[in-house]
Amino acid sequence: EVQLLESGGGLVQPGGSLRLSCAGSGFTFSNYAINWVRQAPGKGLEWVSTISGSGGTTYYVDSVKGRFTISRDNSKSTLYLQMNSLRAEDTAIYYCAKGTRTTASGGDWFDPWGQGTLVTVSS
Amino acid sequence: DIQMTQSPSSLSASVGDRVTITCRASQSISSNLNWYQQKPGKAPKLLIYAASSLQSGVPSRFSGSGSGTDFILTISSLQPEDFATYYCQQSYSIRTFGQGTKVEIK
Numbered sequence: 001e002v003q004l005l006e007s008g009g010g011l012v013q014p015g016g017s018l019r020l021s022c023a024g025s026g027f028t029f030s031n032y033a034i035n036w037v038r039q040a041p042g043k044g045l046e047w048v049s050t051i052s053g054s055g056g057t058t059y060y061v062d063s064v065k066g067r068f069t070i071s072r073d074n075s076k077s078t079l080y081l082q083m084n085s086l087r088a089e090d091t092a093i094y095y096c097a098k099g100t101r102t103t104a105s106g107g108d109w110f111d112p113w114g115q116g117t118l119v120t121v122s123s
Numbered sequence: 124d125i126q127m128t129q130s131p132s133s134l135s136a137s138v139g140d141r142v143t144i145t146c147r148a149s150q151s152i153s154s155n156l157n158w159y160q161q162k163p164g165k166a167p168k169l170l171i172y173a174a175s176s177l178q179s180g181v182p183s184r185f186s187g188s189g190s191g192t193d194f195i196l197t198i199s200s201l202q203p204e205d206f207a208t209y210y211c212q213q214s215y216s217i218r219t220f221g222q223g224t225k226v227e228i229k
Contacts, residue, residue: 035218037167045159045167045210047218059217062124095166106214109157111178113166 002026002112004034004096009117016086016121022079022096022114029077030054033099035110036070036081038092038119048094049081053102064090086121093118125149125213129221135229142198144224146211151191155215158187158196161223162207170209171196201226 008020022034036048049070050059058070069082079096094117097110126149136142146156154174159167169178171187174194184199198205206228211221 037220044208044223045161045212045220047212047220050218097167100172106216106218107155108214109169109172110159110167110212111169111172113168115166 002098004098004112004114006094006096006114006117009094009119011120011122012086013123014087014121017082017084018086018119020081020083020094020096020117020119022081024077024079024098027098029072030074031102033101033104033108034072034079035097035099036079037095037097037110037113038090039095039116040089040092043092046092050099050104051079052104057104059104083119086119088121091119091121125152125216125219127211127213127219127221129209129211129224131224132222133225133227135227136201137229138201138203140201140229142201142205142226144196144209144211144226146189146194146196146221148192148194148213148215152213152215154190155213156187156189156194157212157214158185159210159212160205160207161210167210198226 005023035050051070067085071080097113100108128147156174158171161167175187208225
């Protein structure tokens with residue numbers, strides 16, 4: 001069974017940092033682009049970032065560029081999201097979701113999704 | 124950036140009703156449009172990919188249509204387990220989600 005499991009969420013002060021992890025199982029991790037999607041409390045889904053299967057190509061939503069870094073360790077079947085300079089508006093559940101292609105450029109869909117990890121940015 | 128606009132934002136319907144949700148892209152996205160269902164406290168679930176392909180295991184009462192800029196998700200006969208929020212997503216250029224449509228019980 002293909003599964004994704006996020007971890008690393010928690011409470012952090014504004015300006016602080018946090019690193020999220022997403023462990024994949026049940027599939028050849030390096031063959032697929034992986035994505036981060038977030039959902040603020042009571043709000044809709046927002047795509048955050050995508051990384052190609054090799055890790056060589058990354059994309060970010062404008063609001064996190066320069067603050068967040070997506071990376072992956074294919075030897076550990078694990079995806080990461082390093083979040084720096086956190087703001088209150090980054091408060092959300094962060095989901096990782098598997099793409100259906102190796103490339104990150106698009107033309108795919110997200111399946112499955114992890115259960116999410118909550119990040120709260122507050123003083 | 125490509126913007127996705129769903130309508131309506133919410134709707135009330137009864138079990139057995141036919142429900143349609145519309146998603147419009149700010150520019151042509153060919154058939155690079157996916158639909159997801161999300162229930163409270165749960166992760167989203169893929170329903171339809173590439174505009175009209177039904178994901179394995181999803182009931183056949185769900186269907187998708189459209190191409191270019193206008194897309195429709197149809198639930199042919201609403202069931203109790205279908206009350207949820209539905210999101211469209213484009214994957215033509217990076218990715219963008221619509222704002223969601225909440226389907227509530229009338």
